[in-house]
Amino acid sequence: MKTRIGILGYGNIGKGTEIAVADSDDMELAAVFTRRDPDDVKILTAGVPVLSADVIEDWKDKIDVLVLCGGSATDLPVQTPKYAKLFNVIDSFDTHAKIPEHFSNVDAAAKEGGHLAFIAVGWDPGMFSLNRVYANAILPDGKDYTFWGKGVSQGHSDAVRRIKGVKNAKQYTIPSEEALEAVRSGKNPELKTRDKHIRECFVVLEPGADAAMVEKEIKEMPNYFADYNTVVHFIDEDEFIKDHSGMSHGGFVFRSGKTGVNKENKHIIEYSIKLDSNPEFTTSVIIAYARALKKMFDEGARGCKTVLDIPPSYLCRQSPEELRSQFL
Amino acid sequence: MKTRIGILGYGNIGKGTEIAVADSDDMELAAVFTRRDPDDVKILTAGVPVLSADVIEDWKDKIDVLVLCGGSATDLPVQTPKYAKLFNVIDSFDTHAKIPEHFSNVDAAAKEGGHLAFIAVGWDPGMFSLNRVYANAILPDGKDYTFWGKGVSQGHSDAVRRIKGVKNAKQYTIPSEEALEAVRSGKNPELKTRDKHIRECFVVLEPGADAAMVEKEIKEMPNYFADYNTVVHFIDEDEFIKDHSGMSHGGFVFRSGKTGVNKENKHIIEYSIKLDSNPEFTTSVIIAYARALKKMFDEGARGCKTVLDIPPSYLCRQSPEELRSQFL
Numbered sequence: 001m002k003t004r005i006g007i008l009g010y011g012n013i014g015k016g017t018e019i020a021v022a023d024s025d026d027m028e029l030a031a032v033f034t035r036r037d038p039d040d041v042k043i044l045t046a047g048v049p050v051l052s053a054d055v056i057e058d059w060k061d062k063i064d065v066l067v068l069c070g071g072s073a074t075d076l077p078v079q080t081p082k083y084a085k086l087f088n089v090i091d092s093f094d095t096h097a098k099i100p101e102h103f104s105n106v107d108a109a110a111k112e113g114g115h116l117a118f119i120a121v122g123w124d125p126g127m128f129s130l131n132r133v134y135a136n137a138i139l140p141d142g143k144d145y146t147f148w149g150k151g152v153s154q155g156h157s158d159a160v161r162r163i164k165g166v167k168n169a170k171q172y173t174i175p176s177e178e179a180l181e182a183v184r185s186g187k188n189p190e191l192k193t194r195d196k197h198i199r200e201c202f203v204v205l206e207p208g209a210d211a212a213m214v215e216k217e218i219k220e221m222p223n224y225f226a227d228y229n230t231v232v233h234f235i236d237e238d239e240f241i242k243d244h245s246g247m248s249h250g251g252f253v254f255r256s257g258k259t260g261v262n263k264e265n266k267h268i269i270e271y272s273i274k275l276d277s278n279p280e281f282t283t284s285v286i287i288a289y290a291r292a293l294k295k296m297f298d299e300g301a302r303g304c305k306t307v308l309d310i311p312p313s314y315l316c317r318q319s320p321e322e323l324r325s326q327f328l
Numbered sequence: 329m330k331t332r333i334g335i336l337g338y339g340n341i342g343k344g345t346e347i348a349v350a351d352s353d354d355m356e357l358a359a360v361f362t363r364r365d366p367d368d369v370k371i372l373t374a375g376v377p378v379l380s381a382d383v384i385e386d387w388k389d390k391i392d393v394l395v396l397c398g399g400s401a402t403d404l405p406v407q408t409p410k411y412a413k414l415f416n417v418i419d420s421f422d423t424h425a426k427i428p429e430h431f432s433n434v435d436a437a438a439k440e441g442g443h444l445a446f447i448a449v450g451w452d453p454g455m456f457s458l459n460r461v462y463a464n465a466i467l468p469d470g471k472d473y474t475f476w477g478k479g480v481s482q483g484h485s486d487a488v489r490r491i492k493g494v495k496n497a498k499q500y501t502i503p504s505e506e507a508l509e510a511v512r513s514g515k516n517p518e519l520k521t522r523d524k525h526i527r528e529c530f531v532v533l534e535p536g537a538d539a540a541m542v543e544k545e546i547k548e549m550p551n552y553f554a555d556y557n558t559v560v561h562f563i564d565e566d567e568f569i570k571d572h573s574g575m576s577h578g579g580f581v582f583r584s585g586k587t588g589v590n591k592e593n594k595h596i597i598e599y600s601i602k603l604d605s606n607p608e609f610t611t612s613v614i615i616a617y618a619r620a621l622k623k624m625f626d627e628g629a630r631g632c633k634t635v636l637d638i639p640p641s642y643l644c645r646q647s648p649e650e651l652r653s654q655f656l
Contacts, residue, residue, distance in 0.1 A: 019589060023468060044589060100653050125656045127462070130640055131599075132655040134455070137616040137643035138609070140351060184602075259612055261347060261372060265604035267612075271459075274512075276593035281466075284587055284595075288465040308641040308651055312458055315465035323636055325428050327460040328453045 003294045004030040004062060005287075006087070008053060008079065009069035010041050012247070013092065016283030017067045018044055024287055026317055030063050060086055064297075065290040067091075067283075081105040084304070085113035088297050090290055092122040092282055099125065099306075107304035116297040117304045121289045122282040123273060124148070124251060130307050131253045131271040139257025139267060145183045147175035147196060151249030151278060159224045160201055163217050165209030168237070170244040174198045175252060183254050186266040199230045204240045249278035288315040331622045332358040332390060333615075334415070336381060336407065337397035338369050340575070341420065344611030345395045346372055352615055354645055358391050388414055392625075393618045395419075395611075409433040412632075413441035416625050418618055420450040420610055427453065427634075435632035444625040445632045449617045450610040451601060452476070452579060458635050459581045459599040467585025467595055473511050475503035475524060479577030479606060487552045488529055491545050493537030496565070498572040502526045503580060511582050514594040527558045532568045577606035616643040 005021050007014045010032055021029045022045065031049045034041045038050045051059075056066075066087040068079050076093045083089050084106050093102050099120055110117040120126065124146070132144055149172065156171035163169075179196050182189040189195075201218055205211060215232045218225055235243075252272040259265050275281040289307065292314035296305070313323055333349050335342045338360055349357045350373060359377045362369045366378045379387075384394075394415040396407050404421045411417050412434050421430050427448055438445040448454065452474070460472055477500065484499035507524050510517040517523075529546055533539060543560045546553055563571075580600040587593050603609040617635065620642035624633070641651055 016587075019587060023587070096656065099656050100649065103652060120656055127466075127597075129656045130462070133640050133644060133651060134458070136655065137619075137640075138455075138612045140645075186602075259344075259347060259351070259605060259608040265608050267604060267609050268602040269455075270598075270600045270602075272598045274514075274596040274598075276595060277587060280587040280593055281595050284466045291465075306652060306656055308648070308656065309639050311637050311639050312461050312465075313636040316461060317468075320636070321428065323461060324431060324634060327464065328424065328427050328448055328457045328634055328636065 002026055002028040003291065004028055004064045005290060006030050006056075006059060006063035006066040007032045007069060008034075008056065008066060008083070009075070010034050010036075010043065010050070011069060012279035013283055013286075014067075014069040015044070016277070016279040017069060017286060019280060020283045020287035021045075023284075024291070024317075026291065027287065031059060033059075056083070057086060063087055064294050065090055067286055067290065077102060077105070080117065080119060081109035084110040084115055084117040086115075087113075088116045088293055090118045090121055090286055090293055092126070092286060093120050094122060094125055096125060103304050103306070111303045114302060116293055116301050118289050118293050118306065118310075119304060120306055121286050123275075123285060126282075126285050126307055127273070128251065128253045128271070131269075132255070133308055135253075135255030135257075135269045139255055139259070139269070141259070141263065142255050142257025142267075143188050145191070145252070145254040145256070147180065147252040147254075149173040149175050149197065149250060151251070151275075152247065153199075156199065156201075156224055159221060160203060160218055163214055165206050165214050166203055167206045168204040168240055170202045170240070172200045172202075174200055180252065183256060184268060184270065186256055186268055188256050193227045194229060197228060199225055199228045201230065201232045202240060202244050203232060203234050204237050205234060246276070247278045248274075248276050249281075250274040291315060291317070330354055330356040331619065332356055332392045333618060334358050334361065334384075334387060334391035334394040335397060336361045336384065336394060336411070337403070338362050338364075338371065338378075339397060340607035341611055341614075342395075342397035343372070344605070344607040345397060345614060347608060348611045348615035349373075351612075352619070352645075354619065355615065359387060361387075384411070385414060391415055392622050393418055395614060395618065405430060405433070408445065408447060409437040412438040412443055412445040414443075416444045416621055418446045418449055418614055418621055420454070420614060421448050422450060422453055424453060431632050431634070439631045442630060444621055444629050446617050446621050446634065446638075447632060448634055449614050451603075451613060454610075454613050454635055455601070456579065456581045456599070459597075460583070461636055463581075463583030463585075463597045463599075467583055467587070467597070469587070469591065470583050470585025470595075471516050473519070473580070473582040473584070475508065475580040475582075477501040477503050477525060477578060479579070479603075480575065481527075484527065484529075484552055487549060488531060488546055491542055493534050493542050494531055495534045496532040496568055498530045498568070500528045500530075502528055508580065511584060512596060512598065514584055514596055516584050521555045522557060525556060527553055527556045529558065529560045530568060530572050531560060531562050532565050533562060574604070575606045576602075576604050577609075578602040619643060619645070 068091040160169035488497035
């Protein structure tokens with residue numbers, strides 16, 4: 001029997017989840033729930049109902065894993081504990097500093113409801129966290145580095161768009177090649193904020209706006225840009241639409257460690273991703289973990305778990321025998 | 329109480345295990361067992377006995393995890409099942425094609441003895457296997473690439489040393505930069521053997537040997553070199569000892585996959601390692617898994633397992649709470 005997936009929230013993550021389910025022959029999409037008027041939400045999969053989030057409880061016995069596709073700022077802190085009482089749930093909560101609190105809330109709710117919940121599933125947190133943990137376990141004496149990009153930062157793009165005279169803007173976070181090379185070479189550099197990432201902005205001005213003023217305002221903006229090397233490009237709307245509508249992203253996780261009687265041997269572990277679609281990669285991770293969730297729930301696991309708790313083989317469709325002969 | 333580690337076989341892997349245990353404050357080395365005369369084996373750790381492998385059974389209750397440090401060709405296929413009846417064991421068996429058979433033998437023996445065994449722990453098989461499995465689970469529609477090196481291939485070095493007129497030789501396997509770049513760029517190239525790796529040989533000749541003949545014999549050697557682009561350097565013995573005595577190695581695992589309604593989005597996952605000491609990195613992986621083995625044995629796990637079966641958090645000294653707040 002296929003694992004029945006429900007989706008709550010049909011933005012980029014909801015749509016990506018739908019696509020990932022369609023690519024998984026052991027899963028089927030049961031229903032999409034929305035807080036909008038369901039008539040306004042058109043999904044890709046024929047024959048799957050789009051329903052108001054108000055009726056979600058009626059689906060308690062018709063969904064194996066509910067994927068929560070809301071935002072981390074205000075949606076998920078409320079939704080994940082709420083729905084973990086009713087369903088097995090999985091979210092991509094990504095406010096790193098609040099993960100312990102979110103974990104406690106979701107764990108209590110899932111245990112109360114007799115369900116299993118996975119939180120913080122995606123690439124960071126998610127695949128990057130896994131790589132930090134594996135690499136730290138292997139090389140206890142070492143240094144960690146995480147770089148993000150090249151990719152769009154939504155928060156920084158919003159900040160530029162709020163400047164007077166700016167019609168539209170995209171901000172790319174770009175890891176510094178020099179910093180990457182220093183880490184790769186085993187130099188274990190001490191990197192300041194400014195050393196790690198460059199911020200590149202593509203800006204469409206309102207008619208008559210003062211480019212020099214806008215550029216100055218961007219570069220001096222505290223927290224967002226003042227601590228970085230920032231490059232600003234002014235482009236016209238056509239170019240903006242043509243070249244800057246994508247959702248690509250990426251990043252790097254390094255561990256640089258030492259072993260040996262006199263710590264004379266250096267080792268570098270590097271994990272990197274380069275993604276055409278940030279939301280589709282994130283939801284591909286989520287759906288692999290939804291598979292693991294169903295298996296662990298069937299085996300009796302309850303409460304909240306993260307990627308750190310899940311045996312890798314549980315993510316796969318293949319049997320343990322197939323995995324050992326194909327991949328080990 | 330510390331996890332008590334035993335070592336069977338004191339070559340490069342045995343010594344690396346000893347060093348990794350010394351770096352782990354939750355472990356202690358109980359004893360080293362050897363098939364040689366114990367008086368001929370000098371170890372690094374003061375106060376730890378070196379004993380004949382013949383008396384190993386007396387240590388049944390004094391060792392939590394026995395690390396088997398023999399070779400994959402003839403030692404481990406016999407040793408791992410044999411000792412899994414008496415001890416919890418871990419090995420770095422690396423003959424990929426024979427893993428299913430080895431698994432069955434070890435699983436039966438470990439279950440018979442009421443023990444837990446981990447096999448094929450290291451970097452390939454091991455960390456590379458993990459990365460293949462995670463990446464395949466996330467991107468089911470894609471292509472895998474594994475490159476090895478730059479590093480010494482023992483088998484190829486031996487083959488060169490067997491040529492008449494060769495006094496000493498080291499062979500490095502080097503991934504082709506061009507092939508790496510083609511994979512990284514998402515081109516999904518079809519790579520032949522010759523395209524993926526270059527073989528570079530450093531050769532010390534016997535006095536009076538014919539360099540041209542030796543070079544020809546290397547380059548035309550079937551299986552070992554004939555299918556590769558091979559570069560041969562002749563050097564003197566001093567340079568050989570100075571520059572080619574190391575045990576560095578490395579490698580790359582890629583998954584290049586597609587997602588999207590029309591498979592329009594490409595994603596590249598790349599994992600790579602660059603190691604000054606191949607055996608010390610391998611044993612660092614083994615010791616992290618020895619920690620997991622002890623935990624899983626205490627929880628009741630029995631039989632044979634591989635890295636694919638182990639939750640990542642089990643490798644770590646830190647508590648689940650610490651892992652979530654530090655690494656997630």
